[in-house]
Amino acid sequence: QVQLVESGGGVVQPGGSLRLSCAASGITISNNAMHWVRQAPGKGLEWLAFIRYDGSNENYADSVQGRFTISRDNSKDTLYLQMRSLRPEDTAVYYCAKDLARIYPEYLQTWGQGTLVTVSS
Amino acid sequence: DIQMAQSPSSLSASVGDRVTITCRASQIINNYLNWYQHKPGKAPKLLIYATSSLHGGVPSRFSGSGSGTDFTLTISSLQPEDFATYYCQQSYTFPWTFGPGTKVEIK
Numbered sequence: 184q185v186q187l188v189e190s191g192g193g194v195v196q197p198g199g200s201l202r203l204s205c206a207a208s209g210i211t212i213s214n215n216a217m218h219w220v221r222q223a224p225g226k227g228l229e230w231l232a233f234i235r236y237d238g239s240n241e242n243y244a245d246s247v248q249g250r251f252t253i254s255r256d257n258s259k260d261t262l263y264l265q266m267r268s269l270r271p272e273d274t275a276v277y278y279c280a281k282d283l284a285r286i287y288p289e290y291l292q293t294w295g296q297g298t299l300v301t302v303s304s
Numbered sequence: 305d306i307q308m309a310q311s312p313s314s315l316s317a318s319v320g321d322r323v324t325i326t327c328r329a330s331q332i333i334n335n336y337l338n339w340y341q342h343k344p345g346k347a348p349k350l351l352i353y354a355t356s357s358l359h360g361g362v363p364s365r366f367s368g369s370g371s372g373t374d375f376t377l378t379i380s381s382l383q384p385e386d387f388a389t390y391y392c393q394q395s396y397t398f399p400w401t402f403g404p405g406t407k408v409e410i411k
Binding site: 218227233243245268278283288289290292296297 | 346
């Protein structure tokens, strides 16, 4: 079965850090650009970050620039999102998504089921 | 950043109805417009990419059209499994942005 599986979510205090992982199963993501998207409770989808297939280029939403870092390990077919200086407004379900393309992103072809991050004291 | 607006924000419809959702970008995005379906607790699904191309496995009752700044998603005959929230998204430039969503509910 082709799927992306996120993990690493949980409860963290404001100012804390967390690293999310996204593992591919039944597919390989090493030839695809990848993204992270989130959905805060009761809100819509928010795109967060992009990385090229080889990790040579990244791009971020203003809301997470400088706090979040997207990375990948193609030998493990895994995508990561390192989150630092977390705020209560970062509370959301975090999704990873596979792009059709390798270099110039086109669309979010396949999504994971998401992992919940709660930032609260 | 490019702002995406959707209308309506929600709608009630019956099985078999024709449903149209509109999306407007704050600037020209050519045909870099995608549509996604999202059900609670599930992974979002790609429906339409590049304005009008149907993603593999998506029923043909879904269609997309538009150009420039104005786009439309149409469901020709609403089915029970189509009740969900629909989002448009521009991939013209970073940061990518989504519309606020249109919730399609059962009448």
